[in-house]
Amino acid sequence: MERQNKLRTLKDAVAMIDDGATLAIGGRANRRVPMALVRELARQQKRDLRIVHLDRAMNLDLLAASYVDGDKRLLQARLQAASMGLAFMPLASSADLVRDHTTEAVDDPFTGGTVLVASALRPDVAIIHAHMADRFGNVVMDADCEAQPAFDATLARAAKRVIVSVEQIVSEETIAQCARRMLLRADEVACVTEAPYGAHPASCDKRYARDAQWCDETASDHDAYLRGIGARRLFSLTRRFATKL
Structure with missing residues (x-):
């Protein structure tokens, strides 16, 4: 070819x-x-x-x-998700993140708790x-x-x-x-x-x-x-x- x-x-x-x-x-x-x-x-x-x-x-x-400035960790996570072909990426440390329409708290199937995820960009x-x-x-x-x-x-x-x-x-x-x-x-x-x-x-x-x-x-x-x-x-x-x- x-x-x-x-x-x-x-x-x-x-x-x-x-x-x-x-x-x-x-x-x-x-x-x-x-x-x-x-x-x-x-x-x-x-x-x-x-x-x-x-x-x-x-x-x-x-x-x-x-x-508009934003959290670099959030941007990196969203791009990482897209680069891997995923719909979202869990955020390891999210206590101090400002949540917006790109984030969502979902059930963690392994711990029974919740985890914050960011949508792919x-x-x-x-x-x-x-x-x-x-x-x-x-x-x-x-x-x-x-x-x-x-x-x-x-x-x-x-x-x-x-x-x-x-x-x-x-x-x-x-x-x-x-x-x-x-x-x-x-x-x-x-x-x-x-x-x-x-x-x-x-x-x-x-x-x-x-x-x-x-x-x-x-x-x-x-x-x-x-x-x-x-x-x-x-x-x-x-x-x-x-x-x-």
């Missing part, structure tokens, strides 16, 4: 996201946030998106004028940023990844569709050498797009540091955005050019 080439431009990847979608955004705080995808969302003026993110990172400033689309992928959509991380990517994997598997931006598109042979660090398999990914410095101004593990002083400006596309930053500034942020296999 012939494998599908899932490599797309940033523009075409974001065009797959419908107005009104529930959109889950990967990354944590200011690490490995899919900023190239987020900026393209803003360029295409996607509307009425419901954003799901574990931390209030810089990406929300581009997409949402306001937001299944976003329409998840966008994440990673280190490498091949054109078929197999996504791997660097050997010395600083920020644990487990939550990104959970987020992706909870969603109905996954779009991944990566620092590099590499060969199938390179992916095979990195198989132990596989984040997502090709069958879990709708499309991949190559976006060098695609997390900027957030950091990307040991590839480049956070650019705390950069003031985001409007650019026509990702290449224009990088030209605006300039090679010298990008070089000052870069921690290394070649990844370890």
